[in-house]
Each structure stands twice: as C-alpha cells, then as structure tokens.
Amino acid sequence: xxxxxxxxxxxxxxxxxxxxxxxxxxxxxxxxxxxxxxxxxxxxxxxxxxxxxxxxxxxxxxxxxxxxxxxxxxxxxxxxxxxxxxxxxxxxxxxxxxxxxxxxxxxxxxxxxxxxxxxxxxxxxxxxxxxxxxxxxxxxxxxxxxxxxxxxxxxxxxxxxxxxxxxxxxxxxxxxxxxxxxxxxxxxxxxxxxxxxxxxxxxxxxxxxxxxxxxxxxxxxxxxxxxxxxxxxxxxxxxxxxxxxxxxxxxxxxxxxxxxxxxxxxxxxxxxxxxxxxxxxxxxxxxxxxxxxxxxxxxxxxxxxxxxxxxxxxxxxxxxxxxxxxxxxxxxxxxxxxxxxxxxxxxxxxxxxxxxxxxxxxxxxxxxxxxxxxxxxxxxxxxxxxxxxxxxxxxxxxxxxxxxxxxxxxxxxxxxxxxxxxxxxxxxxxxxxxxxxxxxxxxxxxxxxx
Amino acid sequence: xxxxxxxxxxxxxxxxxxxxxxxxxxxxxxxxxxxxxxxxxxxxxxxxxxxxxxxxxxxxxxxxxxxxxxxxxxxxxxxxxxxxxxxxxxxxxxxxxxxxxxxxxxxxxxxxxxxxxxxxxxxxxxxxxxxxxxxxxxxxxxxxxxxxxxxxxxxxxxxxxxxxxxxxxxxxxxxxxxxxxxxxxxxxxxxxxxxxxxxxxxxxxxxxxxxxxxxxxxxxxxxxxxxx
Numbered sequence: 001x002x003x004x005x006x007x008x009x010x011x012x013x014x015x016x017x018x019x020x021x022x023x024x025x026x027x028x029x030x031x032x033x034x035x036x037x038x039x040x041x042x043x044x045x046x047x048x049x050x051x052x053x054x055x056x057x058x059x060x061x062x063x064x065x066x067x068x069x070x071x072x073x074x075x076x077x078x079x080x081x082x083x084x085x086x087x088x089x090x091x092x093x094x095x096x097x098x099x100x101x102x103x104x105x106x107x108x109x110x111x112x113x114x115x116x117x118x119x120x121x122x123x124x125x126x127x128x129x130x131x132x133x134x135x136x137x138x139x140x141x142x143x144x145x146x147x148x149x150x151x152x153x154x155x156x157x158x159x160x161x162x163x164x165x166x167x168x169x170x171x172x173x174x175x176x177x178x179x180x181x182x183x184x185x186x187x188x189x190x191x192x193x194x195x196x197x198x199x200x201x202x203x204x205x206x207x208x209x210x211x212x213x214x215x216x217x218x219x220x221x222x223x224x225x226x227x228x229x230x231x232x233x234x235x236x237x238x239x240x241x242x243x244x245x246x247x248x249x250x251x252x253x254x255x256x257x258x259x260x261x262x263x264x265x266x267x268x269x270x271x272x273x274x275x276x277x278x279x280x281x282x283x284x285x286x287x288x289x290x291x292x293x294x295x296x297x298x299x300x301x302x303x304x305x306x307x308x309x310x311x312x313x314x315x316x317x318x319x320x321x322x323x324x325x326x327x328x329x330x331x332x333x334x335x336x337x338x339x340x341x342x343x344x345x346x347x348x349x350x351x352x353x354x355x356x357x358x359x360x361x362x363x364x365x366x367x368x369x370x371x372x373x374x375x376x377x378x379x380x381x382x383x384x385x386x387x388x389x390x391x392x393x394x395x396x397x398x399x400x401x402x403x404x405x406x407x408x409x410x411x412x413x414x415x416x417x418x419x420x421x422x423x424x425x426x427x428x429x430x431x432x433x434x435x436x437x438x439x440x441x442x443x444x445x446x447x448x449x450x
Numbered sequence: 451x452x453x454x455x456x457x458x459x460x461x462x463x464x465x466x467x468x469x470x471x472x473x474x475x476x477x478x479x480x481x482x483x484x485x486x487x488x489x490x491x492x493x494x495x496x497x498x499x500x501x502x503x504x505x506x507x508x509x510x511x512x513x514x515x516x517x518x519x520x521x522x523x524x525x526x527x528x529x530x531x532x533x534x535x536x537x538x539x540x541x542x543x544x545x546x547x548x549x550x551x552x553x554x555x556x557x558x559x560x561x562x563x564x565x566x567x568x569x570x571x572x573x574x575x576x577x578x579x580x581x582x583x584x585x586x587x588x589x590x591x592x593x594x595x596x597x598x599x600x601x602x603x604x605x606x607x608x609x610x611x612x613x614x615x616x617x618x619x620x621x622x623x624x625x626x627x628x629x630x631x632x633x634x635x636x637x638x639x640x641x642x643x644x645x646x647x648x649x650x651x652x653x654x655x656x657x658x659x660x661x662x663x664x665x666x667x668x669x670x671x672x673x674x675x676x677x678x
Contacts, residue, residue, distance in 0.1 A: 254464065254532070257554030261467035264557060265474060268674075283554075313668045317620035320665045321673070332667030371667075 005192070006185045013185075017177040021170045039118075041076075041148040042130045043157035048072050049081050049143055050136050053092070061085050061138055063094030078127065078147030087139040098123055103144045106131070121146050191216050195224060207235055246293030252286045273325045280322055281361075284353050288416045291347040295423055301344060302424070308339040308379065308444060312371050315353045323360045329368040330360065336375050340449040343424050351420040352379065354413045355440045359383035362438065377444035384437035388430060396430065453498040453577065455564065457481045458488040458514075459530070460506050468501065471557040472564070476577025484508045492521050499526040499564060502547070515546045526567040528560070558619055565615065579614050582659035582674040586614035595658045605630050606649040609642075613662065613672035622669040646670060 052066035063069075063083060073079045082095035082103045091100045102122040119129045131144045195211050202209045210231060211224040260279055266272045316330045323330055341348075359369045362385030370382040388396060399415035421428045427443035455477045459465040465481040472479045480495070482488050485508045492500070500518055502511040511529065518525055529547040542550045548567045551560060565588060568576045576588040583596045593600045593610060602610060608630045612621050626642055650662055659675045 250532070253554040254461070257556075258461075258464050258467045261471050261557045265467075265470045313622055316665060316668045317622055320620045320668065321618055321671060324663060324665075324671065324673075330665060330668075332665075334667060368666075 006182075006189050009185050010181055013181050014177055017181075018174065021174060024166075024170065038148050038150045039128055039130060040157065041150050041154040042132070042145050043160065044154045045072060045079065045081060045145045045148055046132060046134060046143050047157070049083060049145075050134065050141070052094075053083070053136065053138055055138055060088065060090075061092045063092055065094075075151065076147055076149045078125065079149075080146050082144045084142040084144075085139065086142060092141075099129075099144050099146060102129075103131070103142065106142070191220055195220070199227075202231065207239075242293055246290060249286050249289035249293060253283070253290070256283045256286060273322070277322050277326055280319070281357050284350065284357055285413060285416075287346075288350040288354055288413070288420075291344070291350045292416050292419055295344060295347050295420065303342045304345045305449065306341050306343055306345050306348060308341055308373060308377070309334045309337065311345070311349055312352065312373055312379065315349060315356055316371060319353070319356060319360065323369070326360075327365045328360055328363045330356070330371065331368050332371045332373070334373040339373065339375065339377065341377065341444050341447040342449055343426075343444075343447050344420075347420045348424065351417045352381075352442065354417050355381050355442075358413065359385075359438070359440070362386065377446075377448040379442040379444060381440045381442075382433050382437065383439075384433060384435065387432045387436055388438050393430060397428075453568070454478045454480065454495060455499045455501065456488065456491055456495070456497040457501045458483075458485070458506065458511060459501070459503045460484065461503075468557070468560070472501075472561065475561050475564075475579075477564075485511065485514050488514060489517060489521075492518055492525075496522065497525060499528065499567060501528050501530060501560070501564075504529060504531040504542075512542055512545050512547075519546055526564075526570070528563055528567060530555075558616075562615065579617060581614060581617040581672055584614065584653075584658050584660050586611065588615075595653075595656045598656075600656050600658075602649070602652060605645050606652060609645055609649055610653075610672075613670065617672050618674075620665050620669050620671045626669070 048066070048069040049063060052063050052069045054062050054064050056062055061083070063081075080096035080099050082099035083092035084090075084095075084100075084103045084106075085092050091104050095103070099122065119131070121127050121129050127146055128148075129144060129146050130148070131142060134141050134143055195216075198209065198211050210228045213221055213224050213228065216224055256279065260276070260283070263272065263276055263279060312332055312334070316332055320330050356369065356371065359381050360383075362383040363369050364385060367384050370380070372378075372380040372382065374380075397414050397418040399412060418428060421442065425446050427441075427446075429441045429443070431439050431441070433439045455472055457465055457468050457472070457479060459468060459481060460483040462483070465483065469479045469481050480491060480497075482491050483506075485506050488500070488502070488511075491497075502514065502518075504511045515527055515529075518527060527547045528549045528551060529542045530551050530553055531542070532553040548570075549563050551563060565576060565579075569588060578585040578587045580586075585594045585597075586592075587594075591607075591611065593602065593607075593614075609626060612626055612629045623642060630642070630645070646662055646664075653660060653662075660672055661675050663671050663673065665671060
C-alpha cells in the first residue's frame with residue numbers, strides 16, 4: 001500500500017530537516033577549535049587511557065597496558081600520552097617520558113572545566129599536543145595526547161563530544177518540526193478530504209452531485225473543475241444509455257406479445273406449455289428492464305401506495321395457469337387482508353415476479369411454491385428445489401451469473417431484482433428452505449405505511 | 451350470424467396474430483392497416499366492434515373515432531396503444547372510445563374487453579365461450595355441456611359464469627365475492643370454498659370435461675380436464 005500524501009509530505013519534510021541538522025552537526029566539529037580532524041580521536045584516546053588506569057595500594061595511579069589502549073596506539077605509530085594526577089600532584093606511571101616532563105612543567109596551569117589546551121608537540125615533530133582536564137573515578141586528572149589519527153572507530157567519540165554542545169541548539173528545532181509540520185500538513189490537506197467526502201456521495205442513483213469549487217486553492221480548484229466537467233459528460237452519457245435501454249426494452253414487448261398469441265393458437269401439448277413458460281419469463285425480464293430503466297429516470301415515483309397482499313395475489317394469478325399446466329402449484333399465505341407499502345409499483349411487482357419465476361422453475365414437479373406474507377412486511381418466496389450451494393450464495397445477485405451447468409435464464413433477473421430492492425432500501429436475503437430448496441426473503445419493513 | 455370485428459393495425463405480424471386469436475374466440479375478423487382502409491371497410495360492412503391502433507401510417511387512430519361513430523352509431527371501439535400514460539388513456543376515452551388497452555397486452559385480456567364492450571346494452575349477439583365440453587352463452591347467460599343445457603343454482607351459476615369468462619386464467623377470490631355476493635352482506639370466507647365444491651360435484655354429475663383448480667390464498671382457475 002502506498003503511504004498517504006500527508007504521510008509522505010511529513011516524512012520528506014522531517015527527513016530533510018533532520019538531514020540538514022545532521023549536516024550542521026557534522027560541520028560543527030570542523031569549525032571547532034581543532035587544527036586537524038585527526039585530533040577528534042583524542043576523545044577516544046583519553047577514554048582508553050582512563051579505562052586503563054589503576055590505583056596502587058599506596059594510592060599512586062598507574063596506566064596499565066590495557067588491550068584497547070595498546071590497540072589504539074598500535075594503529076597510530078606517533079601516538080603518545082601523559083597523565084598528571086592533580087590530587088597527588090605527580091605524573092602517573094606509564095606516561096610518555098618526554099610528554100610527561102612537559103606536562104609536569106605545566107603544574108598549576110591547565111585547562112579547567114573540560115576545556116582544551118593545544119600546543120605544538122614538545123619533541124618538535126609536526127602535529128598537535130592536546131591537554132584536557134578530566135574528572136575520573138580516581139580524581140581530577142590532566143591528560144595530554146599527541147599523534148592522534150582519525151579512524152572509523154572514533155565516530156562515537158565525535159558524537160559524544162559534540163552532542164551535548166549541539167542538542168540545546170538543534171533539539172528545539174527538531175521538536176518544532178515534529179509538532180508544527182503535521183499541523184501544517186493537516187491544514188493544507190483539509191480541502192482534499194472535503195473533496196473526498198463529496199465524491200463519496202457521487203453515484204448513478206444520485207445524479208447532480210458535484211465537487212465544491214469555492215474556497216479551494218487554485219491547483220485544487222482546477223482539478224475539481226475538470227472532474228466536475230467529466231462528471232457532467234458521464235452523467236449525460238449515462239442518461240442517454242438509460243433512455244436507450246428503456247426504449248429498446250419497450251420495443252421488445254410487442255414482438256413478445258405477438259409470439260405469445262401465435263403460441264396460444266397451437267394445440268395443447270407439453271412442448272407448447274414449456275414454450276409458454278419460457279416466453280413468460282422473457283416477457284417478465286423485459287418488463288423488469290423497462291421498470292429498472294424507468295426507475296433511473298428521475299420522474300419515476302417512489303412513493304406509490306401499494307397493497308402487498310393484492311400485489312402478491314396478482315403476480316401469482318398471472319403465473320399460476322402456466323405453472324399449473326407444467327405441474328407446479330403456487331400458494332399464498334398472508335396473515336392479514338392487506339398491507340400497504342410505499343414504492344414504485346411496476347418495479348417492485350416485477351422484482352417479486354422474477355423471484356417467483358425462479359422459484360417455479362426450481363420447484364420439482366407436483367410441488368407447491370409458497371408465497372408467505374407476514375404483518376411486519378416480510379415476503380418469503382419458498383421453493384423446494386435443489387437450493388443454492390453455499391459457494392454460489394455471494395454470486396447469485398451478480399449480473400450474468402448462472403448456476404453452473406444450467407443452460408437457461410439470462411442471468412440478469414436477480415441482478416435487476418437487487419437493483420430494484422436497493423433503490424427502495426429493501427433488504428433481500430436468501431436462505432435454504434428446511435428440507436431442501438431456497439427461500440428468498442424481501443424485507444419491506446422500511447417501506448410499510450403505518 | 452356471427453359478429454364481425456375490424457382490427458386496424460399496421461404491424462402485419464400483430465394484426466395476423468390478433469386475427470387468429472379473435473377468430474378462435476368465435477368472431478369473424480377483418481384486418482386493415484391504415485385509417486383510409488378502415489374508413490372504407492367500416493363504410494361497407496356493419497362491424498360490431500373496431501380494435502383501433504393509435505399510431506397508423508396515415509394518422510392517429512384516435513382522430514377516426516368520431517368518424518366511425520357517425521358511420522355506425524352502435525359500434526364499439528377499443529383503442530390499442532403503446533403510449534401507456536394515463537393522460538393518453540383519458541384522451542382516448544374522452545374521444546369516444548369504449549375501452550383502452552396498452553400494448554403489449556395479453557390476448558385473453560383483449561378478448562375479455564371485447565366481450566365486455568359487446569355486453570353493453572345495444573350490442574349485438576356475442577359468440578359463446580368454450581372450455582372443454584362446456585359452453586357459456588353471454589347473451590342468454592346459459593350453460594351447455596356437450597350441447598345439452600345445464601341448469602345450476604343461482605350462486606353456482608354466478609361462480610361458473612365468472613370462471614368461464616376468464617377460463618384458463620385465475621379468478622381471484624375478491625372477483626367471486628363481488629360477482630356472487632355483491633356488497634350487501636358479510637360473507638364467511640369459507641362459504642366460497644363450499645360453493646365451489648358443490649359446483650365441482652354438479653359439473654362431474656353432468657359429465658363436464660373441466661376442472662376447477664384452487665390457487666391457495668388467491669382464487670380458482672377453470673381449465674380443461676385433460677390439461678394436467
């Protein structure tokens with residue numbers, strides 16, 4: 001997943017800040033009171049020397065040849081050190097003799113409070129002599145070093161040396177960056193989030209929603225304007241397509257009606273009944289297409305008063321003759337004489353009809369499809385066929401889905417049913433009928449007229 | 451004499467299909483495809499009823515309604531149209547049509563409306579409705595089984611009448627209630643089922659080859675016995 005724009009902006013800005021500060025920090029030592037960069041290693045050297053200190057039983061100090069110290073000096077051939085013990089006012093054993101005698105002459109005159117004193121080397125060779133006062137577990141010491149060389153292992157020393165000096169200056173800057181930058185980024189991206197919230201409401205069923213263009217920065221305003229123009233064009237095309245679908249579906253009705261009439265003229269026979277049954281399905285599907293296409297037009301009334309009981313009766317009465325000729329019965333069980341709901345009558349009727357058609361097709365011969373209507377606006381259509389496999393359940397409302405291995409149906413019916421129910425805010429659920437088969441459940445509760 | 455019906459429809463296939471269906475119901479049918487032909491036909495033949503399409507190549511069928519009425523004062527007119535807006539229906543009925551049917555329609559519905567239009571006073575004789583070996587004569591409201599007249603009790607008669615007029619289609623309980631009991635008295639809901647079972651017994655007794663099948667919770671349907 002890609003990081004958010006704000007996140008990237010923040011990350012870039014903060015890394016840039018920290019990078020700049022680091023550079024400044026690195027530059028700082030270079031401008032510090034050293035003659036050469038090599039002298040930075042002095043800190044490491046002194047740490048090794050202090051670590052190698054040891055107190056003798058008589059209270060005198062001695063620098064022992066500790067491995068780290070030896071290693072340091074071995075890598076720097078010209079290196080030498082001397083330690084002067086202020087408490088005992090004497091040179092510590094293990095100090096370089098020449099450096100030691102130089103340091104001893106210095107008695108009473110040494111840098112205080114971590115200060116450094118630099119001088120030319122007493123032996124006349126090139127390089128710097130560094131003198132530093134240092135508090136150690138063994139008391140106040142003055143340490144002199146020469147022949148320092150900077151190696152990779154001295155980097156921590158650089159940090160330790162300069163961080164205390166730099167942090168008070170750059171710390172607040174870093175802290176400020178961490179707090180102020182996010183606030184700025186959030187403020188700058190607020191219009192973007194507002195655009196996103198508006199865009200989330202854009203849908204074919206809610207035409208006319210546009211992104212707000214006022215109060216935007218010029219860059220965003222240009223984006224919003226061109227998106228709005230694109231939306232307008234898409235909506236126009238969508239409208240045309242709807243109209244085309246509505247007209248096409250409507251035109252299909254007549255040939256279907258003619259076909260039905262020709263069919264009725266044929267003598268009664270099982271193939272004729274099957275043809276009638278299939279043709280009735282096609283007719284129902286075309287009706288649905290017309291109904292859905294009309295729903296898409298803004299004029300479609302969504303608050304017609306519909307009596308669910310008589311709607312169910314009419315749908316069943318329409319289908320019963322063909323179903324009965326094909327050996328299936330349909331029954332209605334309603335627990336009250338009428339139940340008024342609000343919605344688009346044509347669309348809801350065709351939705352219920354489509355599910356009923358499916359149920360009739362699924363019902364085994366000599367079976368009865370049950371349409372059950374209960375007072376709280378629940379309409380169940382129950383068949384006793386093969387049911388719906390669990391793996392098919394999430395798919396059945398997708399356009400052009402068909403039960404694998406079944407050659408019939410257009411695969412559009414249930415997708416249209418779902419579109420109709422969604423537009424009405426009606427819940428539609430499928431479960432298996434106990435004892436086999438499928439039960440489709442329309443929940444009209446939201447639309448029941450009290 | 452059989453009644454003649456004129457179908458004015460420019461869609462040749464629909465016209466042909468309508469002719470077949472209406473003739474099947476016992477009428478004589480002529481089909482023409484334009485206002486001009488319809489006028490010529492109506493001027494020479496005494497049609498009992500005209501089925502008139504609105505969109506015709508030489509004009510709106512609706513404009514011809516007045517002409518037909520002048521030509522044949524007692525004629526019945528049923529308008530067919532693909533325009534299913536309520537405004538259009540009102541306009542059609544105001545123009546003097548007896549009924550209005552929106553395309554596409556079920557052929558049975560058209561036949562039912564033809565019969566209804568012809569039932570009104572002043573109409574000529576109507577052909578019988580048949581189902582199996584049972585015939586119903588709308589004008590005399592008599593039944594025959596294999597051409598033998600059958601007499602039924604009043605309520606059984608009304609039930610069979612409702613069933614025959616919508617043979618092979620479902621007649622809803624409410625329709626029975628209105629036809630049989632009117633609006634006068636409170637009716638027990640199982641009274642209808644009792645009447646139906648008496649009617650079944652009576653039909654079996656006279657050897658009628660029809661059956662009355664229940665559609666539970668909805669109504670009943672009359673069909674030929676052999677159609678399973």
